[in-house]
Amino acid sequence: MAVTWVNGVPCDRIAVNDRGLAYGDGLFETIAVVAGRPRLWEAHLDRLRAGCARLQLPEPPAEPLWREARALCRQQPTGHGLLKLLYTRGSGGRGYAPPAEPEGTRILTLHPWPDWPETHWRNGIELFLCQTRLARQPLLAGLKHLNRLEQVLARSEWSDERWAEGLVRDGEGWLIEGTASNLFGVAGETLITPPLDDCGVAGVMRRNIMLLSDELQIPYEVTPVDPNALRGMDEVFVSNSLAGIWPVRGLSDGTVWAAPGPVTRRLQQALCAQGVVPGPGRGEA
Missing domain, CATH: 3.30.470.10 (Aminotransferase class 4, branched-chain amino acid transferase, N-terminal domain)
Incomplete structure (x- = not known):
């Protein structure tokens, strides 16, 4: 309680x-x-x-x-x-x-603590591609404000437990984030995440991952990502302050990725070393 x-x-x-x-x-x-x-x-x-x-x-x-x-x-x-x-x-x-x-x-x-399956962390999750679009509003972009109706509507689109999270786009079709997470892809050895200048939430874990990337000398880019670009990524993962990093192994349109990839796993290990989330399935830092 x-x-x-x-x-x-x-x-x-x-x-x-x-x-x-x-x-x-x-x-x-x-x-x-x-x-x-x-x-x-x-x-x-x-x-x-x-x-x-x-x-x-x-x-x-x-x-x-x-x-x-x-x-x-x-x-x-x-x-x-x-x-x-x-x-x-x-x-x-x-x-x-x-x-x-x-x-x-x-x-x-x-x-x-949320009762998430250990497999979300170890083996990855599947994502649902939502139809609900995020409105562009630069004045509020990045903020974690109390108006979450877009996320409520997006999350209401699926009930099947197969999908652990959903991806949302803006009105022009660019991928922005998950309903409760930020989105990352890996192309080659470069980490890629969408910009949040017009909509979306600038996650604290997203910021932490970027700082870790600098420490680990993993190059990253903040650049627009559409569904086609995501399908071509070598690795995909989502992040938030509770889950840390969940590798992504599939999308509801049939796209499949090998999960977890080497960059994803390296960042997961760095998070465990920081002690910012409990270890998967053990409740330990």
């Missing part, structure tokens, strides 16, 4: 006029908890601050937020779980105009 704090107090309720509820006026982060500690915390906080600047939200207080996160994570009996941080503009009157002096609402919720 989830444990929830609101503004530093154990509580599972917010005001009905909170703008996060009324308008999706806010941001969120989903953070891996490994061995009782929130991982990649600074990267999550950096993205949250950048989102606050873009949406003109007051920044949440960093020190109290860290203390609350640490205290909440220590309540996870297994030591591994996920911490969801929601930050809204707070309460306001009716209408879109934001309050002149907003008081943000911070919500922290601790959940058990």
Whole structure:
């Protein structure tokens, strides 16, 4: 059962006029908890601050937020779980105009670690190619804002457990990301990921993988990818802050890849060495 704090107090309720509820006026982060500690915390906080600047939200207080996160994570009996941080503009009157002096609402919720099959990490997954398209909106591109209806619609397109994740495109047909992950391909020895200038979420794990690529001297490019280009990739994988890296072995249109490929496995091993996600199937860092 989830444990929830609101503004530093154990509580599972917010005001009905909170703008996060009324308008999706806010941001969120989903953070891996490994061995009782929130991982990649600074990267999550950096993205949250950048989102606050873009949406003109007051920044949440960093020190109290860290203390609350640490205290909440220590309540996870297994030591591994996920911490969801929601930050809204707070309460306001009716209408879109934001309050002149907003008081943000911070919500922290601790959940058990997802019950994913170990094979997702070791042997790879299959992806469903969604028909729902992402709208282009550069003002919101990259942000993990609270408006997730596009992802809800895309995820509703399949129910077969064969597909562990779905791929979404923009209105022009370019591949952008998974419904809850970022997309990577490998062409030769070069790592490739789509740009997120017009839509999509700039994942914290995506950023971490790029930094790891620099350390491992794996060249990477941020370049547009369409379905035909993806089909020609030597390796494909998806990433997020909880799953780390899942190799991709197939697409719902019949495309097949060998998974995991050598670049994918090398990056997976680097993530294990970082201790930012539990080891697959063992609940260990």
